[in-house]
Amino acid sequence: MNVSDPLALVMGAKLATLHELKTIYDSEDMWLLWEIAAVERVNGNS
Incomplete structure (x- = not known):
């Protein structure tokens, strides 16, 4: 699965997993x- 650059940065920094970004956090949290x-x-x- 391809993800956007902002998502990749968040996940690469180990601040959240893709599952967490889809289920727990909203878009404001992601930003x-x-x-x-x-x-x-x-x-x-980092």
């Missing part, structure tokens, strides 16, 4: 997780 992952990547923490 908040994406922001966390993006900031950590820019800061060199």
